[in-house]
Every structure is written in structure tokens, then in C-alpha cells.
Amino acid sequence: MGKLLIKNGTIIDVENGVSFKGAIEVEGNKIKRMIKQGEVLPEGPGTIDKTIDAKGKFIIPGLIDMHCHINEGFAPHFVASGVTTVRNTAGNVLLLNNLIQKPDHASVPRVYASDRMIDGSPGQWGPTSYVNFVTDDPEEARIEVRRQVEVGAKFIKLYGWIKRDVMGAAADEAKKFGLEVSIDLINSKELTALDAAKMGVTWFEHASGFAQEIYKGWSPLADQAEWSHINWEEPDQEKVKELCEEMLEYNVKLCPTMVLFDQAMSYPNIWSPKNKVIESIENSKHPVEYWKSHEELEATIKESTAVVSNLTKAIAKTYYEVGGSVVAGTDTPALLYTYPGMALHRELEIFVEIGFTEIEALQAATVNAAKSINLDDIGTIQEGKIADLVILNENPLDNIKHTQEIDLIVKGGKAYNQEDILRSIPSEEDVNRSLQAFMEKWEAVNIN
Structure with a gap:
């Protein structure tokens, strides 16, 4: 997946109930660094593989x-x-x-x-x-x-x-x-x-x-x-x-x-x-x-x-x-x-x-x-946490309905748009095959 930079967004700190403008540097599946507005961004060849400009957008945890x-x-x-x-x-x-x-x-x-x-x-x-x-x-x-x-x-x-x-x-x-x-x-x-x-x-x-x-x-x-x-x-x-x-x-x-x-x-x-x-x-x-x-x-x-x-x-x-x-x-x-x-x-x-x-x-x-449920590596946008993020077009702190205004999703450090994800939905045949395989194993061991 490499290194991802999300810049110019308004980051919502759900733990403290505040928001601020800045950037998020992601390496692999984790948030490597939170960068406040005005600090130097790690851009350039060999430094960042993909940059997302989130100007005018709002970033919440997955x-x-x-x-x-x-x-x-x-x-x-x-x-x-x-x-x-x-x-x-x-x-x-x-x-x-x-x-x-x-x-x-x-x-x-x-x-x-x-x-x-x-x-x-x-x-x-x-x-x-x-x-x-x-x-x-x-x-x-x-x-x-x-x-x-x-x-x-x-x-x-x-x-x-x-x-x-x-x-x-x-x-x-x-x-x-x-x-x-x-x-x-x-x-x-x-x-x-x-x-x-x-x-x-x-x-x-x-x-x-x-x-x-x-x-x-x-x-x-x-x-x-x-x-x-x-x-x-x-x-x-x-x-x-x-x-x-x-x-x-x-x-x-x-x-x-x-x-x-x-x-x-x-x-x-x-x-x-x-x-x-x-x-x-x-x-x-x-x-x-x-x-x-x-x-x-x-x-x-x-x-x-x-x-x-x-x-x-x-x-x-x-x-x-x-x-x-x-x-x-x-x-x-x-x-x-x-x-x-x-x-x-x-x-x-x-x-x-x-x-x-x-x-x-x-x-x-x-x-x-x-x-x-003691999942310490998700739920907030912080350095060291898993990079699960939702980039929104509107501010959910103004109106909670804006959580539905999704621009991009970052799951475990990988950025997706909704169309990408919806194309990955398995066929009904594949789902049924998976269920059938499970049922055969389950019945074979006859666990009650």
C-alpha cells in the first residue's frame, strides 16, 4: 500500500470534541504522523506514494x-x-x-x-x-x-x-x-x-x-x-x-x-x-x-x-x-x-x-x-492507530446527517471511493458456495 498523505482537511478529534485543520501521514495500515497546518508536509518522490487533497472536507474515524x-x-x-x-x-x-x-x-x-x-x-x-x-x-x-x-x-x-x-x-x-x-x-x-x-x-x-x-x-x-x-x-x-x-x-x-x-x-x-x-x-x-x-x-x-x-x-x-x-x-x-x-x-x-x-x-x-470493547487501535485519529478514516463533504458536527456525505473511505491505510467498494461485492453464487462449504464441514464434525 505504501505511504499515503491526506492534506488540507479538517480533522475531527472525536475524543476531545474539537476539530482542526491539518494533514495525516499514513504508512502501511497505521497513522504515522499527524501534521498541523503550517508544518512542512512530507511530499516528494520516494516520500509519499499517494496524496489526497481534502480541502474543504472533514475527516472522522471509521x-x-x-x-x-x-x-x-x-x-x-x-x-x-x-x-x-x-x-x-x-x-x-x-x-x-x-x-x-x-x-x-x-x-x-x-x-x-x-x-x-x-x-x-x-x-x-x-x-x-x-x-x-x-x-x-x-x-x-x-x-x-x-x-x-x-x-x-x-x-x-x-x-x-x-x-x-x-x-x-x-x-x-x-x-x-x-x-x-x-x-x-x-x-x-x-x-x-x-x-x-x-x-x-x-x-x-x-x-x-x-x-x-x-x-x-x-x-x-x-x-x-x-x-x-x-x-x-x-x-x-x-x-x-x-x-x-x-x-x-x-x-x-x-x-x-x-x-x-x-x-x-x-x-x-x-x-x-x-x-x-x-x-x-x-x-x-x-x-x-x-x-x-x-x-x-x-x-x-x-x-x-x-x-x-x-x-x-x-x-x-x-x-x-x-x-x-x-x-x-x-x-x-x-x-x-x-x-x-x-x-x-x-x-x-x-x-x-x-x-x-x-x-x-x-x-x-x-x-x-x-x-x-477494548479495541485500542481504532476509534480515533491519532498517531499509531489503524488508519480507518472517512472523508466527508460536510461537517457532521453541524448536522449529524452529514456523516452520509461520504467522499472517500480509508480502510487500514488503503483509500477507496464508494464505487470501488461496491464493485467488490461477491456474487450470490460465490456466497452460496462459501456457505455450502462451511455447512459440509460443520455437519461432518457434527458439533451440537
């Missing part, structure tokens, strides 16, 4: 989607959207190895992944398979955690029908290996967020389980007529704050994925700006066919989403206000039109709509996201 379910077929759409790292919350590490092992400069995001989710019987996603493990036996859960450690899981993901003793066993086993535990309690019938926090669960996806704690006995699967007295449109702020302060004592982290609920509630008038990336996604078979299949379930999806949508927003804002960690994620490609990569931009808009400042929203998808 964005991080802290909750998604990535697939080889749409992985490049993330980078084309300026999302250079993703946290994959449940799936299969072995299936993702083709992405995980790509070099830093590849036009797919680096992947920080959990392995298959651990759930209780009968399993919300069906019986045990390559993407989920269903058990009511604490010892089986411990064995599964150890297996996931061996295949390279970066954290452990639990699901909402897990039994209390199984959750405790899984969290305890994960702790032995220094791994954090994440949970999705949206459909939990028995356990609440506070229950999970007390047992050592750190991550609460979708800010789930809070509703079950605030309204004891409620769950999405309960008879909602019995809970018709609750005003879900205007959450009880006093109860929300009280629970947030209690959860803060356990240092839990929230990824609210508000865009997931927002797109579902807005359908058919979804957020869908016209740009190159979304046009490319809409011309692909997957996940569009998946979304279209969910259109038939619109009424059911909206009914369940309406209950938690505003509460999730209230929790996200309040937990941040009391000093908690709140980061940006999307749950792509779940439910309806959570566009790979681009959905994160809508999530940032929602952060601002509920009261975060532009810089606070940006931090939730950069420096705070990286710090929350």
Missing part, C-alpha cells in the same frame, strides 16, 4: 456498528458506508472466518464476533444448530462457552429464554477466560435486566430486559390486555432513571439499536435516502427478500415494537445521562430495511433526535464504541 449480523454478501456495503468495524452479536465464528482473516486494508469491515447464541428450551430460533445452542443444563452451557473460546469468540451471547442457573453458569465460565457476556432479553418471560446484571452479564442488546424489570410480570408474550394501563408512548421517567442508576452500579453497557424499531414503526414510510449504497443493497437478493418476507408480518411487528420503541429511547438517553456506556448499533439486517452500513447513519440521527449532541452521537460510533 465508524463502528456495535450490533449486527454480517454476511459475506453484504459485507462491502458496510465499508462503502464508512463502517470499518462491526461487532457481530451471534452467528458462527467459523462461518465468519473468511471475513475475520481478511487483511486490514480489505474492503470489508474487521469483525469482532461472538459465536452462536446460548438459549433456553425450546429455543427462540429453533433447536440447536450452527447459529444457536439450546440447553437447560448449566454444565452443558459451561462446555459450550469453552468450545466458543477455542474457536475464537470475542464475547459470549445469551438469549432470552435462558434459565437463571444456566445464565449464571455461562457468565461464570466466560469470566474465567476474560470474556464479557451479552444478552438479548426482549422476549424474556422470567428474567429481567437487573437479574442478568447481578449474575455478571455486561452487555444489554436493544436495552432489553429493562421493561421486564420496570413492569414486573410483563413480557411481550404476556396477554397485553392486562397491561393496557401502561402508557408506552410516554415512559415513566422516574422509574427509568431509578433503574438506570441501579444498573450503573454493575457497569453494564447498552446498545439500544433504535433504528431497528424506528424502521419497523415507520414502515412503509421507512428511512431510505437515495444514494449509491442503498441502491446497491436494493438491487441485491439478500437481505431484500428477507425484508420482503417480513412485510407480511407488518401488523405483528409493529404491535410488539410499539411497546418498547419509546422506552428504549428513554433508557438510552437516561443511562447516558447518569454516566453509563451507550453505543451505536443497528441489528442489521433484522426486521425491516436495516440497511447494511447505512442503517448506522440513521441510528446516529436518532441519537441526536433524543437529545445527544452531534459529537456525542459520533462518539457512540467511534471512540466510545472502541473503548467499550
Whole structure:
């Protein structure tokens, strides 16, 4: 890749919330030097291989989607959207190895992944398979955690029908290996967020389980007529704050994925700006066919989403206000039109709509996201960090929507325009071949 110089740009220091004009010298995949305006630039033959003039443009760190379910077929759409790292919350590490092992400069995001989710019987996603493990036996859960450690899981993901003793066993086993535990309690019938926090669960996806704690006995699967007295449109702020302060004592982290609920509630008038990336996604078979299949379930999806949508927003804002960690994620490609990569931009808009400042929203998808999972080499623009950068045509600190105005992306020191990346999208045949090869290996060893 050689040496790259990006000059004359306005660099946004997301950690300190300031911006300044200057240049960035990149060598290999790392930022070698930050050069302030007026200092001598390292230009000339044999010194710099490529120069990008970013005059009038704004440079932010590569964005991080802290909750998604990535697939080889749409992985490049993330980078084309300026999302250079993703946290994959449940799936299969072995299936993702083709992405995980790509070099830093590849036009797919680096992947920080959990392995298959651990759930209780009968399993919300069906019986045990390559993407989920269903058990009511604490010892089986411990064995599964150890297996996931061996295949390279970066954290452990639990699901909402897990039994209390199984959750405790899984969290305890994960702790032995220094791994954090994440949970999705949206459909939990028995356990609440506070229950999970007390047992050592750190991550609460979708800010789930809070509703079950605030309204004891409620769950999405309960008879909602019995809970018709609750005003879900205007959450009880006093109860929300009280629970947030209690959860803060356990240092839990929230990824609210508000865009997931927002797109579902807005359908058919979804957020869908016209740009190159979304046009490319809409011309692909997957996940569009998946979304279209969910259109038939619109009424059911909206009914369940309406209950938690505003509460999730209230929790996200309040937990941040009391000093908690709140980061940006999307749950792509779940439910309806959570566009790979681009959905994160809508999530940032929602952060601002509920009261975060532009810089606070940006931090939730950069420096705070990286710090929350101890990725010290990304998330900011600093010497020695990996050169993941997004060059924007407009200032996102003036309007968060400007994160969508992408001129160029630098991934691991290599500069791309969106067209370059979108041309690298694999064919459906190639993706299916890769999946088939994985399935044959998986079934051959018959791991349950």
C-alpha cells in the first residue's frame, strides 16, 4: 500500500470534541504522523506514494456498528458506508472466518464476533444448530462457552429464554477466560435486566430486559390486555432513571439499536435516502427478500415494537445521562430495511433526535464504541492507530446527517471511493458456495 498523505482537511478529534485543520501521514495500515497546518508536509518522490487533497472536507474515524449480523454478501456495503468495524452479536465464528482473516486494508469491515447464541428450551430460533445452542443444563452451557473460546469468540451471547442457573453458569465460565457476556432479553418471560446484571452479564442488546424489570410480570408474550394501563408512548421517567442508576452500579453497557424499531414503526414510510449504497443493497437478493418476507408480518411487528420503541429511547438517553456506556448499533439486517452500513447513519440521527449532541452521537460510533470493547487501535485519529478514516463533504458536527456525505473511505491505510467498494461485492453464487462449504464441514464434525 505504501505511504499515503491526506492534506488540507479538517480533522475531527472525536475524543476531545474539537476539530482542526491539518494533514495525516499514513504508512502501511497505521497513522504515522499527524501534521498541523503550517508544518512542512512530507511530499516528494520516494516520500509519499499517494496524496489526497481534502480541502474543504472533514475527516472522522471509521465508524463502528456495535450490533449486527454480517454476511459475506453484504459485507462491502458496510465499508462503502464508512463502517470499518462491526461487532457481530451471534452467528458462527467459523462461518465468519473468511471475513475475520481478511487483511486490514480489505474492503470489508474487521469483525469482532461472538459465536452462536446460548438459549433456553425450546429455543427462540429453533433447536440447536450452527447459529444457536439450546440447553437447560448449566454444565452443558459451561462446555459450550469453552468450545466458543477455542474457536475464537470475542464475547459470549445469551438469549432470552435462558434459565437463571444456566445464565449464571455461562457468565461464570466466560469470566474465567476474560470474556464479557451479552444478552438479548426482549422476549424474556422470567428474567429481567437487573437479574442478568447481578449474575455478571455486561452487555444489554436493544436495552432489553429493562421493561421486564420496570413492569414486573410483563413480557411481550404476556396477554397485553392486562397491561393496557401502561402508557408506552410516554415512559415513566422516574422509574427509568431509578433503574438506570441501579444498573450503573454493575457497569453494564447498552446498545439500544433504535433504528431497528424506528424502521419497523415507520414502515412503509421507512428511512431510505437515495444514494449509491442503498441502491446497491436494493438491487441485491439478500437481505431484500428477507425484508420482503417480513412485510407480511407488518401488523405483528409493529404491535410488539410499539411497546418498547419509546422506552428504549428513554433508557438510552437516561443511562447516558447518569454516566453509563451507550453505543451505536443497528441489528442489521433484522426486521425491516436495516440497511447494511447505512442503517448506522440513521441510528446516529436518532441519537441526536433524543437529545445527544452531534459529537456525542459520533462518539457512540467511534471512540466510545472502541473503548467499550477494548479495541485500542481504532476509534480515533491519532498517531499509531489503524488508519480507518472517512472523508466527508460536510461537517457532521453541524448536522449529524452529514456523516452520509461520504467522499472517500480509508480502510487500514488503503483509500477507496464508494464505487470501488461496491464493485467488490461477491456474487450470490460465490456466497452460496462459501456457505455450502462451511455447512459440509460443520455437519461432518457434527458439533451440537
